[in-house]
Every structure is written in C-alpha cells, then in structure tokens.
Amino acid sequence: MSEAKFWVEHLGLAPHLEGGFYRQTYLSPESIAHPHLPPRYSGQRPFSSAIYFLLEHPDFSAFHRLQSDEVWHFYTGASLSLWLISPQGALSRLRLGPDPSQGHCFQAVVPAGCWFAASLDTPETFALVGCTMAPAFDFADFELARREELARQFPQHRALIEKLTRTAGP
Template identity: 55%
Template sequence: MRTTAAYWREKLQLTQHVEGGSFRETYRAPLQIPQHSLPANFAGDRAASTGIYFLLEEGDFSAFHRIAADEMWHFYDGITLHIYEIRPDGRLLVHRLGRDVEQGEQLQLVIPAGSWFASSVEETGGFALVGCTVAPGFDFADFELADRKALSAAFPQHAGLIALLTRG
C-alpha cells in the first residue's frame, strides 16, 4: 500500500503545528521532574519525556525554532526530511532523516537543547512522517520561534537559509 500525507493526517488525527506541518502528541510521561531538579532555563516542573508524530509536506516547512531540551527525531515513512541545525557557536549542520542509510541518511538523530533548527521536504510532492521525543518533556513555555531579523543578525553567515525557513 502506498501511503500519502493525507492518509497519515487522517489516520493519526494530526492537526496544524505553529512552526509548520502537522502533529499530534502521543505520549506524556506521568513521571514529573520537579523544577528544582532541572536547569534554570526551565520555568516549572516537566514530564520526564514526551513524544509526537510530525508530518511535513513539500511546499511547507518547519520554521526555525529552539527548545530547552534535547529532541530525538525518528523516521517512519515518506522521503528524506532535511533538518537544518544552527548550533550556538554558529556552525550549520544539515541532517538527512530517512531510511537510505547507504546514502548517509539517519533513522534517528538528536538536536541538542539550545540549537536553532528547521526542516523541509525537498522533493516535489513528497512528505515525511517522523516522530519526536523530548526529554525533559516538551512544554510550549520552553519553545521559541525564531524572529527572522534577530536570528539573521545573530548568524549573518546563514541569513539566506534563515530567510527561507522563518515566517517573519
């Protein structure tokens, strides 16, 4: 059976994500980590871990953003997802999440806390269905969507890419 983005959106009951694409939270650990046990950049207690499905189609993108925790990505279906990571030191890494390990794609990868990252599907008509696991668990209080002008000023060497993968 050949799957489509529409199939996954319906079967997994995905909704629009603020950064782009579609998602649904699938797991939130009942174990809570108290704020006093977390680094100072967490403003409250957090679940030990969270998980989501995330679907991205060609023609859309996940805009540059960063979170306070590490995020592990898992490939499920579709074609290669390009994940652009700007480390705090300004180094740009381009990750290829997909199943063609012979061509350097990865089935899993981790984006470290504090890195700016964005993603896109770069094949006409393609989509990528992936999963993301965050530990300590994701909370929108820990989410920062990039401002194009501010991120370009911080990393002028990547201003062209930032212009393509931000929403304002």
C-alpha cells in the first residue's frame, strides 16, 4: 500500500470535486448570523471549519475561489505549490512543505476572492495538508473555475490555467 493510500484510508478521506481527497474534521457548533457577515455571504455561517486534504501526483487541486480566507497547514509528504491569481491578475506562488531551507513554509494563507489551485512540486509524491476557514467553508461559497472564462479574464496566465483546470467548461 502506498503511503498516500494509507493516509486516505487511515483518515477516512473521500474524493473532492476540485481534485484530491478530503474530510472535514471540525465545524464550529456556533454560527455568525447573516446580518453580521459581509454581503458576499448568502446566509449564516459557522464560526470556522477545518479539513484534511491530500493530493497525490499526478492529481491537482483545480483553480477555484472561496468567499473566506483559507489557511493551509502542511502535515507530511512532499512540497506542494499553491498558485494564486489575485482579482487584479497578479500571479503568486506559495510553497508548503517540510523544508524551510528550500523555501517551504508550514502555513500559508489564500485570501478570499483569489483564484487558486494546488499542485505537487515533484512527480510520484503526495502531500497531506489541512485547511482552516473562518467563517466556515460552505459549498455555496465555492466556485470552480471554467477554463476558457478564467483564461479570457487572465490571458497572461493561460498556460497555467489550462494545466490546472479539468475541462474547458460549458
């Protein structure tokens, strides 16, 4: 059994629609009332949530965006890159991994509203990470990128968008 498969089974991870495997590990029992949230939210949200997330090469987490900041935490495996496209079109790369001397960090923040994707830095590896959000994750706040639409919006990043999206979309 591969080490990635061990973690998928041991942690009870399931396939995620953006790619990879996940399992929610925490959802706050208390919520923030809708009137107290910014207008981008469609209803009340729990205070926070957390998940395990695992990527195994050649899989990737496809470009998507969220309404809340998302904090990524590195646990084990190899390094991965988070590719962020800001609303203004600036591309940045955050690297999570086990070796700070190689430019890896143990935690990184993806700001709300950024398009982002994740990919492994080395073939034939995996990464087990965690993601924490406040307010909590809700699929109502999740938008999966449509390849052509995102490439039209940010043509300077077309090659990366084509690499880290699954289909051309409708």
